[in-house]
Amino acid sequence: MSAPPLPTRGQLRVVEAATRWYLARYFDSPDDPGVTRRFTEPAQVGAFAIAPEQLAAGDNAALFRLLVMTTMFQRRQDQQILRILRGMSPQRAREVTDRDALLRHADACACPHTKTNEALINACDLTKDATRRGACQASPTVPCVLKEHTVWLKRYGHFGKVPTSAALNLRERGHGGLEELYASSLARLRTRDARAIACEEALTSSWRVSAKIACMFLSAISNPDLARGLAPWQRGLEWRRYVVIDSNVDLFLEAIAYRGSNTYEARRAFLREVSRRVDLRSMSRRLHRDNPRVVQQAMYVFMSASNRRAAARDCMHLGPAACRRCPRTLRERCAVRSV
Structure with a gap:
């Protein structure tokens, strides 16, 4: 360049x-709208709110929940997205942000397109039908939680793929969670810039995670001025x-x-x-x-x-x-x- x-x-x-x-x-x-603290406050994000001490510690569950939340902030006004997050029940918020549960559902599903991230991205044709219910042509009669997730998240018809794609992407890279992605980058790569690039590129392999979304998530957990005590990935990355x-x-x-x-x-x-x-x-x-x-x-x-x-x-x-x-x-x- x-x-x-x-x-x-x-x-x-x-x-x-x-x-x-x-x-x-x-x-x-x-x-x-740029400070990490927003994602820890129920008044802002409802049942999606993360305990500050868990986020500061780099807890895998907290990080994955934050990743799912940040993917929502694309092509809609911030205030609209915040209303969607606040409007979701605690049970549904847990379901779309529980990495292990998402993987169990993907593995148990009778549809072959939930088994790998590549199949989910390229073969799954999740959408919403005329009644705004989740639907697809690939496996229309197969029960699938992605069809529920796409309704709950109130975004594009295919947006229900986002949480499961993120979970599959991490597993296929050999990571038990996002903290392992960070630790692997620190161990494998010598420079702060190389590690930062590796983390960004890994995240953008997930459905609907662009460079913008990856940077939103990564800055929320690494930028010392915007995270203020909630930046577990500040060390070793070129934030x-x-x-x-x-x-x-x-x-x-x-x-x-x-x-x-x-x-x-x-x-x-x-x-x-x-x-x-x-x-x-x-x-x-x-x-x-x-x-x-x-x-x-x-x-x-x-x-x-x-x-x-x-x-x-x-x-x-x-x-x-x-x-x-x-x-x-x-x-x-x-x-x-x-x-």
Whole structure:
């Protein structure tokens, strides 16, 4: 891959202004969609909430539950996904996040397409029928928990494959859980960057786990500034690799006239170059000087109109006077400006 374009002074001014805005308004608050703590709070995620001490310890069950939760955050607004999570019963939340139970169901199912991750991805044609019930053409009469999961998760018709695919992927790699994936990367690979890449690539072998979703999960358990005591994978991984690039981040990049390639790797490299030039320590002594995930989160929150409208703390609720006080570099790019 060719080197990313270097950020211009003008681009850096906008990024720095957005980062200061984010740190002042959102960072580490109950309305910050990027902090790991959100996944431990029943008020946010309902019965999916993880005990903080289990997450901090790198407990396999806690990590797998977090992985399933993070896969939900794609192509829908955060607030919609949070409502889905909160609306699921404790029993159903346990069933779709219990790795061992998912594997038992897959092994016991009469359908051959649940036996391997490859078959599940390529041969299983899980969908929803006209009545919104789980259905398929490959084994239409075979009882299958995936047909139930796809209804419970309230996403695409094929989304019910997600939890079982993640469980099969880990087993086929010889890991008893996600903690073993991490331990294996530490033992096999010499550099922090190689380990970080290996963990990301392993996760993206699961159904609907893109680089974005893998980075969301991995940053939640490795980034010291966003996890704050809940980062069991911080040691030994290049956690700066994990940035979450979605449509809102792309809107910000467009707003600052990013001219590089549109591949995930190119945008990731550009964000890391930007972060190297944004001194977070000068903005908050609580932060590492260079943290691309924090800079990226500032871009995301600033451009996320739905999250901002839902947050009472957002300056958009203060009316035109607040907009006039905002730096022009931000005001003219704001998705919810009043003036």
